[in-house]
Amino acid sequence: MELNMFNLSGFGGLVILALDIWAIISVINSSASTGSKVLWSLLIIFLPIVGFVIWLLAGPRANKRAF
Template structure:
């Protein structure tokens, strides 16, 4: 049962990170800001996602 739960949580986490990347790409931020946020989300998924929720582009 541990493998199935871990796989499901991993899939949910992947979906959240991909959603955040899409939201960054569609935001009105500058190109450089978008690139930096996407790199942060890919390199540091947990910290990058938390930082994006707190400080990322709104709207």
């Protein structure tokens, strides 16, 4: 059995799922327009790895809360 971080059926798949959920929540909480939020969310859903990387580099940022 090969241990591969990017094996989508095992631990790597769970990591990718968690990162994609985090990215979608961040998109929803961002100050971007509704259309942009929908497009970013669809990109992340349909292209989980590539969509996450693109969002990480160029996506809308979440609103910062003041503590």
